[in-house]
Amino acid sequence: MAQDALVRDFDFTSDVDVEAIEVSAKKARSHAWIRMARYTALKLVALVFTIAVGVYVTVFIANMGGHVDTIRKAAIREQVTLARYADPQFRQLPSTQRNEIIDQQIALEEKRYGLDKPFFQRSFIYLRDAMTLNLGFSESMSSDSGSRLVKNIILERLPSTLVLFGTANLILFFVALFTGLSLSRRYGTLADKLVLALAPSSAAPGWFYGLFLILIFAGILRWLPFGGMVSAPPPDTRLEYALSLGRHLILPVSAWLIAAIFLTAYNWRTFFLIYSSEDYVEMAKAKGLPDGMIERRYVLRPTLPNIVTSFGLLLITLWTGAIIHETVFNWPGIGRLYFQAIGVFDTPVIVANAVIYAYLLALTVFLLDFIYALVDPRVRVGEGSSR
Amino acid sequence: MQAFLLRLRQIRRYPSAVIGIVIIAILVIISIITPFIIPYSDAVAMWRGGETGVQTRPRNAAPVWTNWFNKVDKAATITFESAEGDGERFVEELSADTREIRQVYEFEFPYDTFPPEIILFTHARYAAKQPFVEMLWYTPDGREIRLGDFSPSQSSAFRFDQDRRLQRRLERETDIEGVKPTQGLFDDPAQEGLQVLQGTYRLEVIALLFEPEAEFDSTFVSYGQVHGWAGTDHRRRDLSVALLWGTPLAMAFGLIAALGTTVTTMSIAAIGVWFGGWVDAIIQRLTEVNAILPLLPILIMVGTLYSRSIWTMLGLVVVLSIFGLAIKNYRAIFLQVRELPYIDAARAYGASNMRIIFRYLVPRILPLIIPQIVTLVPSFVFLEASLAVLGLGDPVLPTWGKLINDANRQGALFNGFYYWILEPSALLMIAGLAFAMVGFALDRVFNPKLREI
Numbered sequence: 068m069a070q071d072a073l074v075r076d077f078d079f080t081s082d083v084d085v086e087a088i089e090v091s092a093k094k095a096r097s098h099a100w101i102r103m104a105r106y107t108a109l110k111l112v113a114l115v116f117t118i119a120v121g122v123y124v125t126v127f128i129a130n131m132g133g134h135v136d137t138i139r140k141a142a143i144r145e146q147v148t149l150a151r152y153a154d155p156q157f158r159q160l161p162s163t164q165r166n167e168i169i170d171q172q173i174a175l176e177e178k179r180y181g182l183d184k185p186f187f188q189r190s191f192i193y194l195r196d197a198m199t200l201n202l203g204f205s206e207s208m209s210s211d212s213g214s215r216l217v218k219n220i221i222l223e224r225l226p227s228t229l230v231l232f233g234t235a236n237l238i239l240f241f242v243a244l245f246t247g248l249s250l251s252r253r254y255g256t257l258a259d260k261l262v263l264a265l266a267p268s269s270a271a272p273g274w275f276y277g278l279f280l281i282l283i284f285a286g287i288l289r290w291l292p293f294g295g296m297v298s299a300p301p302p303d304t305r306l307e308y309a310l311s312l313g314r315h316l317i318l319p320v321s322a323w324l325i326a327a328i329f330l331t332a333y334n335w336r337t338f339f340l341i342y343s344s345e346d347y348v349e350m351a352k353a354k355g356l357p358d359g360m361i362e363r364r365y366v367l368r369p370t371l372p373n374i375v376t377s378f379g380l381l382l383i384t385l386w387t388g389a390i391i392h393e394t395v396f397n398w399p400g401i402g403r404l405y406f407q408a409i410g411v412f413d414t415p416v417i418v419a420n421a422v423i424y425a426y427l428l429a430l431t432v433f434l435l436d437f438i439y440a441l442v443d444p445r446v447r448v449g450e451g452s453s454r
Numbered sequence: 455m456q457a458f459l460l461r462l463r464q465i466r467r468y469p470s471a472v473i474g475i476v477i478i479a480i481l482v483i484i485s486i487i488t489p490f491i492i493p494y495s496d497a498v499a500m501w502r503g504g505e506t507g508v509q510t511r512p513r514n515a516a517p518v519w520t521n522w523f524n525k526v527d528k529a530a531t532i533t534f535e536s537a538e539g540d541g542e543r544f545v546e547e548l549s550a551d552t553r554e555i556r557q558v559y560e561f562e563f564p565y566d567t568f569p570p571e572i573i574l575f576t577h578a579r580y581a582a583k584q585p586f587v588e589m590l591w592y593t594p595d596g597r598e599i600r601l602g603d604f605s606p607s608q609s610s611a612f613r614f615d616q617d618r619r620l621q622r623r624l625e626r627e628t629d630i631e632g633v634k635p636t637q638g639l640f641d642d643p644a645q646e647g648l649q650v651l652q653g654t655y656r657l658e659v660i661a662l663l664f665e666p667e668a669e670f671d672s673t674f675v676s677y678g679q680v681h682g683w684a685g686t687d688h689r690r691r692d693l694s695v696a697l698l699w700g701t702p703l704a705m706a707f708g709l710i711a712a713l714g715t716t717v718t719t720m721s722i723a724a725i726g727v728w729f730g731g732w733v734d735a736i737i738q739r740l741t742e743v744n745a746i747l748p749l750l751p752i753l754i755m756v757g758t759l760y761s762r763s764i765w766t767m768l769g770l771v772v773v774l775s776i777f778g779l780a781i782k783n784y785r786a787i788f789l790q791v792r793e794l795p796y797i798d799a800a801r802a803y804g805a806s807n808m809r810i811i812f813r814y815l816v817p818r819i820l821p822l823i824i825p826q827i828v829t830l831v832p833s834f835v836f837l838e839a840s841l842a843v844l845g846l847g848d849p850v851l852p853t854w855g856k857l858i859n860d861a862n863r864q865g866a867l868f869n870g871f872y873y874w875i876l877e878p879s880a881l882l883m884i885a886g887l888a889f890a891m892v893g894f895a896l897d898r899v900f901n902p903k904l905r906e907i
Contacts, residue, residue: 113742120743264470266891270832271883272840278858278867278879286867380779385834387750391840405751406844409758421755424748432746445494 081403094283095335103440110436111319114429119198120140121425126193136182136189142206143180178185192403202419207411208404221401227296227425229398232389234316240378243328246356247335248362254340262333269330272389277322281395291318319396330383337369338377345369372443379435458821464899471895477888485702492741494856497699501691501852503877509690512570513666516873517685517693525752530566534657536672537577539634551666557659564652568637571677574659576606576670583664587612587672590660591639599627599639601657606670614639618787684772685873687857688864696852697877704835704885707768711834712827714777720823722745723774723784723813727792737781744777747819750840757846764848767841771834811813821900829893832886839882854878 130136150158151169160168177183181192196202202217210220250259285293292298297311342348348365356365392403400425408416465471475590492500510533521527533625534540539670541559548554561691589601589612601621604612614620624638627629630648633641642651660668726737749771756770791797792815841847842855842860861867861874 117743117746118740124743124747125752125755127787129759132494147775175703238639254517267470267887267894270829270836270890272836274840274843275879275882280874282867282872284603337829383745383779387748388840390750390754391843394844405754409754409845417755417758421748421751424751425746428746437780 086129091165091432106440107437110433110440114409114436115281115435118429119194120423121429122197122422123190123194125421125425126197126418130186130190130193130420136454139180139182140177143176143182144173144334147176155258157270165369195282197418197422200419200422201417202422203273205408205416206413208413210410217294217415219415220260220416221419221423224399224401224404227398227401228389228393230312231316231398231400232386236382236385238320239324239331242324242371243331243335244374246328246332247339248367250336251339251343252362253357259336262329262336265329267323269326271326272391273319273323273326273385274387274388274395275396276325277319277392280318280322280325284292291315294318294395296399304450319392320397322396324440327385331378334377335370338373339366342366372439375435375439379414379432379439383428384432386424386431455525461821461899465895468895468898470891472893473529474888476890476894477884481701481705481885481888485700485705488698488702489779489825497852498850499684500695501699502850510673510675511686511690512679512681512685512799513686514688514869514871514874515678515686516871517683517877518605518680519683520685520873521680524552525565527562527564528679529569529676531681531785532561532563532569532674532676534559534674536659536673548662553663553666553668555661555663557661557672559657559659561655561824562650562653563640563650563655566650567679568634568640568650570636570679571675572636572639573675573677574614575608575609575673575675576612576659576661578606578661578666578670579608579669580665581667583668585664585668585670586662587670588660588662589659592656592658593639594651594655595644596721597627597640597643599623610762618649623635647720682878685871687860687874693857693874693877697854699852700854700857701885703764703819703848703851704838704882706787707764707838708831708889709886710836711771711775712830714772715778716780716823716827716830718772718776718907719778719780720784720816720819721812723781724811725786726781727785727788728811728815737777740777741779741781744774745779747774748810749774749851750837753841754844757841762849764838764851764853767838767848771837772814777887786795787819787822789816791815794818803882824825825900827897828889828896831889831893834884835882835889854882 101156113435148169151172154293157165157168174183175305181189184192189323200218200221204215205220207215208220209215210223212219212223214220246262250262252385267312281293284291292315296315297308298315302308345365348361351361351365389400390402390405394406397403401420404416405420408420512531515531516528517532521530528822536543536557541557544553544556544558550737574589576587584605586603586605588603591599591601593599597870600623600743601614602612602617609884617635620635621633621638624633624635624641628638628641628648630638630641630642633648637648639649640655642649644651657674659672659674661672682692682694682698685691686692722737726734731783752774753767753770756766760766768773789801795809797814800814805814838847838853839855839858843859844854845859847853847856847859855878857878859876861871864871866872866874
């Protein structure tokens with residue numbers, strides 16, 4: 068009964084000017100939106116700067132000792148020589164004159180690509196090129212549409228990568244969230260102990276479990292395809308295409324989940340347990356609120372920023388495994404492209420891929436920052452918005 | 455320190471951690487012993503095919519222990535080297551110059567399958583006149599089969615399967631059209647079709663030497679379908695070399711990388727927190743830039759453009775992780791530690807900045823770091839394996855990841871050489887799990903907040 072009294076004591080609404088509250092609430096809401104926009108814009112500016120530095124470092128490493136320059140120069144020499152020798156008139160010239168013409172042409176081309184400038188200046192040309200994905204022509208690879216522009220090759224592969232990892236990570240997030248919640252409710256039961264015991268399995272990356280999944284479900288049982296994105300030839304109707312894609316998604320997504328789910332669910336369960344022992348949760352329980360509501364409003368709500376941050380850190384580390392994941396599952400994304408580029412030693416594609424991964428990581432960080440701003444009331448209220 | 459050890463002792467309460475520690479201890483012992491059994495240069499030579507001359511190992515042979523799980527006993531490798539004193543050797547002086555050396559190799563063949571290959575390698579030393587060699591084969595049921603004769607040069611090899619005359623002789627013997635000599639020699643003629651006749655076989659190599667100074671030795675190898683405790687790969691290399699040497703390499707890579715990254719990150723976080731202001735700000739921004747630097751793509755780039763040496767990779771991993779995201783966690787802890795009274799006391803007696811950072815701040819959080827280091831080890835072990843699987847493994851050293859890569863390239867799963875992938879994978883998994891389990895338990899011991907829950 069004391070609780071009832073307490074609740075009644077807190078019930079002040081009847082004595083307060085309702086209209087004034089609504090107006091101030093509206094004001095606060097519009098303020099909140101401005102703050103959100105400012106926060107996002109600030110984050111975006113910081114991120115563009117971060118990407119620039121990141122890409123610069125990547126390009127710098129790629130060109131350490133002038134490797135990129137040498138490769139470019141060699142390519143120019145070959146192109147010029149071949150183009151010149153295709154001309155029958157040129158072939159009849161004396162050799163000294165021929166060499167002279169070729170050297171002149173090469174010097175001209177090198178100047179055109181900015182190769183004569185000092186390294187410091189050149190590195191910024193490379194940075195600009197890399198940031199705009201203007202990474203020139205590949206050495207031997209081509210896109211399925213036949214283009215040899217590195218940009219086209221990469222952009223063609225990007226959607227498949229996003230489909231695979233978008234699906235996998237979304238499933239990972241929600242499955243881990245609900246498993247974590249339900250485990251925190253069933254603290255100490257067999258299921259809880261099982262997840263705890265399985266958590267060390269996250270020591271191995273997804274592709275590692277992928278090998279075994281392929282061995283079992285594709286090799287021995289023959290239920291699912293070995294790899295690839297759709298069956299060959301690709302189905303005609305949209306529905307069949309989607310079904311085929313779904314079938315091909317099962318193994319790579321499962322492998323991704325197995326590698327991360329137990330540790331993530333275990334970590335989040337711990338978060339939930341810590342928060343559900345807070346006083347205000349006890350208070351809510353004492354008030355007699357239903358369990359579902361306590362979980363959603365009193366446990367999940369305050370933990371959400373922590374969870375988003377922890378998920379962000381997880382994603383950043385997981386992105387690294389994506390290259391091998393795609394290679395193992397023969398998934399036609401940029402990871403596999405990377406693997407192929409290593410095989411044929413296609414430097415422009417390798418450098419461009421490193422840049423694209425920097426972009427993808429940055430995008431992940433930004434997206435999570437944005438979600439963080441949405442779920443963390445401190446950002447909207449404008450208190451301690453700096454993290 | 456006393457309290458630290460006391461806490462460490464609590465780990466006994468976690469059975470998984472005890473198992474993990476035992477596994478880690480075994481792996482460490484293997485790592486220490488391996489360089490003594492197979493010296494580094496030998497391992498590199500063996501793995502790069504530096505061995506010349508006689509290859510006594512079969513191709514793609516499964517490990518011997520696979521026979522325990524199979525009804526069919528697959529043939530194992532049988533080797534006789536007369537130079538090593540194997541078999542019996544009879545010498546007979548025929549004249550002043552001519553000698554007859556008879557080498558008798560008697561062996562049991564208790565298996566159910568035929569050997570995939572049989573080769574007799576010969577090594578002869580002579581000045582002008584080549585020796586003459588004749589080979590006879592005695593089966594358990596008392597038949598005598600003439601294998602053939604030839605005049606060996608300094609070193610030559612008689613490949614049973616490539617001898618047409620022997621094949622024709624065996625076709626008559628077994629009544630099977632196109633029988634391979636390796637099968638015909640072990641076939642039981644009393645039974646229909648190809649059936650192995652188990653029992654004691656005898657091979658006699660009779661060499662006639664025409665010079666008093668001449669010498670003759672032979673090596674007989676009946677290659678097996680199973681070989682050694684680890685099996686062999688497509689280039690006749692013994693997988694046990696790679697499995698053994700993979701252990702110290704994986705341990706070294708994992709431990710050094712984990713230790714290196716954690717210690718540097720922690721020191722930098724401590725420096726940032728202690729000096730604060732712009733130092734802290736720069737460190738924070740660098741951490742953010744570092745977070746979007748794609749580690750594996752950069753490693754791949756360096757691997758393709760510069761060097762694939764495992765030590766270059768190790769150095770790069772540590773350098774790229776200096777400003778790792780862990781800085782944020784350590785920073786939060788250091789911010790609390792900085793406010794503790796003993797730090798004030800240190801400042802009051804005039805301790806230098808570096809002394810406060812490295813003698814007072816850093817040691818304080820060491821207990822928190824230990825679980826972190828142990829948990830990090832497997833991720834680096836797998837990172838090395840990942841690079842190898844991508845074909846960027848160390849060019850000279852055999853590692854677990856390189857085995858998986860080789861196996862994948864040779865279609866091991868498709869061809870049914872499961873042992874080739876399963877052995878290195880199992881080792882990776884065992885090592886990874888051991889460290890993870892110990893790390894987990896340490897975390898609970900050192901972070902009491904987790905233990906309560």
